[in-house]
Amino acid sequence: MINKKLMTEEDIKLRFITPAITMKWNIDHITMETKITDGKINLKGNFVFREKPKKADYILYVNENNPIAIVEAKDNNHSVSFGMQQAMTYAQMLDVPFAYSSNGDAFFEHDFLTGFERQIPLTEFPSLEELMVRYQAAKVLSDQGKQIIGQPYYTSQNTYAPRYYQRNAINRTVDAIARRQQRLLLVMATGTGKTYTAFQIVYRLLKSGMKKKVLYLADRNILVDQSIQQDFAPLEKTIHKINFAKDDPITITSHEVYFSLYQQLTDREDEEVEDNEDETVSRLATLFQRDFFDLIIVDECHRGSAKKDSNWRRILDYFNSATKIGMTATPKETKYISNIDYFGEPIYTYSLREGIEDGFLAPFRVINIHTNIGEGWRPFKGQLDKNGQEIEDRIYTNSDFDYKIVIDGRTHEVAREITKYLKSTDRMQKTIVFCANEDHAERMRISLINLNSDMVKQNPDYVVRITGSDVYGKSKIDYFISVSANYPVIATTSKLLSTGADCKMTKLIVLDQMIGSMTEFKQIIGRGTRLREKEGKTHFTVMDFRNVTCLFADPEWDGPIEQDDKFDKGGPNPVTPGSVTPPSPGPEKNEKPIVDEYGCTVIVIGKTVSIYDSNGKLLRQESIIDYTKSNILGSYASLDNFISKWSSEDKKESIKNLLLERGIDLESLKVEQNMVDVDDFDFICHVAFGQKPLTRRERANNVKKRDFLSKYNGVAREVLEALLDKYMNTGVYEIEKTEVLKLDPFLKFGKPSKIAQFFGGKDGYLQAIRELEEELYKVG
Template sequence: MTEEDIKLKYITPAIQKAGWDIMNDVFCEYSFTDGRIIVRGNLTTRGKSKRADYLLFHKKNYPIAIVEAKDNKQEAGAGMQQALDYAEILDVPFAFSSNGDRFIEHDRLTGKERELTLDEFPTREELWKRYVKEADITPEQEQIINEPYYFQLGDKTPRYYQRIAVNRTVEAIANGQNKILLVMATGTGKTYTAFQIIYRLWKAGVKKKVLFLADRNILVDQTIINDFKPFEKVMTKIENRKLDSSYEVYLALYHQLAGDNGSEPFRQFKPDFFDLIIVDEAHRGSARDDSRWRKVLEYFDTKGTTQIALTATPKETKETSNITYFGEPVYTYSLKQGIDDGFLAPYKVMRIGLDKDLQGYRPEKGKRDIHGELIEDREYNQKDFDKKIIIDARTETVAKRITQFLKKTDRFAKTIVFCIDIEHAERMRRALVNENSDLCKENSKYVMRITGDNKEGKAQLDNFIDRGSKYPTIVTTSKLLTTGVDVKTCKLIVLDSNINSMTEFKQIIGRGTRLDVEHGKEYFTIMDFRNVSRLFADPDFDGDPIVIIDVPEGGDMPGYDDGETGGETGGDTGNGGTGTGGEAGNGGDGGDPTRKYRLDDVDVKIIHERVQYYDVEGKLITESLVDYTKKNIQKQYASLDVFLRTWKEEERKEIILEALKEQGVLLDALREYDNLKDLDDFDLILHLAYDQPPLTKAERANNVKKRGYIYGYKDVAREVLEMLLDKYMNEGITEIEGTEVLELSEFHKFGSPMKIVKAFGNKKKYLDAVKKLKDEIYLA
């Protein structure tokens, strides 16, 4: 019997016999990831999703057991390793494996295994009682844990990691923990997770007064109209420092609520007024004077108050410290996990080197800038450009390269250009307008600057975020768009700012990681002009979170350049780049701290450009793409003979090519090389892995015609084979396999697919003819 037979005839009946409701308690073939998006050149494919044979629920959104099935040729425990792997990912306490003869049970709470007959499979109540006993859950705690999620017909349901985050948080609170840290990558639904946590605790009557703190108005407003909408009758936004105690759910900007010393609005409430406080993007509150949120938390830190921190990037400094306020995270869902699961968009990185950046620039003695200022005689490097010295040609070169990329891909792809400061963002906007004057003539909002000092730009932020709005398309910014702004359709992120903060880097990358397949967003590109992407190699990029060391008032963050912490006031709040972040300063030379030299007579050109690729594990490929591909092909097929034999025996070549893709072979990416773009996958493999002289698709098609195979057929059959051969020459072998190709418009002139296969005699004879055609194509 097959595995499916075993499940249908033995395992499912055994689970039903134990009293499980197969319609409500049991999910079969339960897919809990979407499968990683694999980018090959400009094409994307999906890897396999993770799928459990059975997931058994104690109640909705509370899975308690997983069952993996194997066919009867294998031992009953053959599926246990996979069951345990999935159980760990899904946070499920009991794992079972079966071959239809019996069950093997693994209790993850005790670490013990036992063998059961088919009649001994435990009931739902049995498993729950064991879980409650082994986890030492009191009746009062059980009542809180059992409070259901919010759900209305048509609503989204939580993904597996959101469910784990909610359940672990609720359980921690039920166990008396009053400070909780949740780490979830940007774009994974922290606010929706927070809503479900609040709702369950609020409905259970455990938490009646809730405060949700954020650091940007747009984050609060998005939360009110989206995820928190079910609270609309009991919810208010604290504004103008007026606090109304009649509501139950409050949203506020933490720096407004904190106020200034001697004028602190939060003191209008008694310390025990709120029994649940959630801080969104908590990492930002630790930088410089933004630590004002700490005053709020400490004021409301009473016995009955629970405080939860949500963050994507709690680590802000290379100076390691213990987690001092919220404690160890109860759950972490990282950027890497999100990309591996297929819930976040993967990225391509283009590192572009400009000559002045890589070689430095030293003005000739006595050189003056466009304002007649004598330029200090020293060598200026990448960190100085646009901060201490402005070279107009550099800005123009960056704008040209951005425009060139968009013209080659999609000119209406939403793009964010991160600049040094407000002045730089304005110069970049102007340069991009000049490079895209044709589209700016049609609509002046095609390129806009969105910075803290610019009302017109900020007024267009909603349109930039709106998936249905074409304009603005390209925006330049400094700090304003580093966090929280949900731009699902953002396809290009340009880094032209000196970023050393790992937190800021993660937040910027987070602007692109949201998927929007419906609108054609399956991956995004990072165009790096300042070597910021070196931070990908830092082991802390996706490492364990660490709360940063508090900095004294007015002090600098350890390990940072000035103005690069990504704080609320860092660069997007002042005029002309003189905000408190200090980005505009000339600094260190004893001159006017706001002065910048500006030159319009220095040439700048691109001297180095490299596209970086990542393997199926999400790790950067450090060797050449050719060497990497050769190694991965030979890992699958040790010799040329093995590959040729496999290729000939496999009727559907697509199966071989898909298997190679899953192993990380980047054939489509290699077609970006001019000398390889006309080869099909077969010749690419022969040439790269086994050093065989390649034939182009056109050469192979012409060889088939010369040998006369297709001329053995007449009329419609011959014409169809000729069209299939042309289709192979233009698009590749996988496009002509199967009968689906006959449904394409170019074949309509011959009639329906059924009529076409009849021209060959029948469907089998048509498939035989195509198989022989493929054999002819690949004759030596």
């Protein structure tokens, strides 16, 4: 028999570990090499790559819903317990109570229920029944609890199996409800599938008989309609959207899942409007008894329901006997508002940081753009605005622009930078421009249309304002958030798209408003976090014109959720409507001064690109060109050194690829710098070493002036002249490839092998290409 020490990990698994497990476990309860995460997506400049996903060697299941143990294998050169730390990490991620490690000699067990560890022989690996006895004894499961464990998820060809964190959220929730917990809070980052998780919870509770009537509450129609049409579609035959004007109290009882806006149930559009509690109760009573619903799900519960004296809270109080589940990406905890006060501590939290680390959410880069007036602009003495009114003499900053004063040139410059970025990357990428207010969103729409008239000519919905008062814009929301609809491409907004809207394909988020609330900031960033790799979305960009991304440095960005020490737990909130989160810029004036482009010239004076880790910690921040320069200088000590390396490379594209690995996409940078007609060689020399760049045409003409081609005759000369023309259009990389000879205009000369004969054979042709390149890059 082969010595165990010489066996690979796979051999150890095959010969020892798998037989020991399958001796006690049915193979239907085992999965191997199970992918837990998708692997973090990393950004290096414009280069994107995934890390390897986390995989468990063995996962053992009670049933398809509930994993109960993790087993990690190592080869026999490691100790029995060597894989325990890894097994424990995976076990904690998957919420399983038992973790095992093995090297083929024995098993090592960590019991999370007791905290003890022990070594056990291969032949004594515990069976499913043994683990369940230990689990049920520790958890003291009720009959209802045991029943819900066995209730399966909804599965179909169109519904994916829950990810590990969704399964954790579902299992913890149904388990808590089985234990008669009445209020629960689930905190899951935007883009991680809160609504899908809610659907699976509802499905399991309905099918198990634990709940019979469910109310799903939201505060925006788009959230209700999205949920009904997408994640809750499998329950469409039992779903009803509440409509007080049409619903009959008798027939309305025939459904299982009810969707409604808070506003419909209170008959109030604004939660801050003074309301008579009796009126709310009377309205609800026309359709529903107080005990009609036994489960209420509150979507985006950081909004109205977080305030204890809000009209929306009265709905929850009316249906007092129902179990309530609050769901949000951004729980709100302030002096006056608290999700924890009502729903309790989160029963499960899956943060943006975890989502990015696991590769389920898109990472992002931030481009901060600084204008010459960002830190302050002061009108000259007696300066008048466009309407002939004198402008108050003081210093205006980013907190004032578009809130207290309008600078036309600034709006245009912001729009110009957005357009410039889109032209250098992808003009059809979904873009949300967050503006100070609706008026600002309209002015931004006009500027973007005029700067992108060629695209607007193709489709007038290329740029659309989507705000609360814009009926046309609101009618385009479904198209904007659709994965399949191309238009609208750019949406200018103020608040409407900041929360809830499922903008799956958003690749660019533009911040041109002041943000004083971390909750709102998280919600806005969340508009870009969804991944759609098949459709080409692997990451997104945040373009910041107001320096609001400094909030990434705030400990609250992705820190623990804690109740505010000053929160008053007794009695109604001692605040007046509208005072909860005062906007940082202060109240707007009804008539703001408007300064035209002649009264204030606005220019961009600098850009920095920032890459953050998943904790919001700054990894790198520098100007895009400086980053490129520092990386080139890190590879090539001097201009002479670079020229020598370039000249010695048989394939110049290897240098381009080296820079690409460091996150430098030369093509994109050349577009950004308006240097697309410049050779990569010249661009590198220009950026890193300050050399004056030549265009490809200028280099090709220099070769012709030096009469290099005169030493070739006939077809050989015609081929080289055609290669020079090809170089002018596409660059040096194409002429280095022999495949170019299979394309026009070389086809008229015959096959590549025949063309090579005009140079005395393949070696002669390659030598001619090397000499041509030497002439192209000759100095002087």
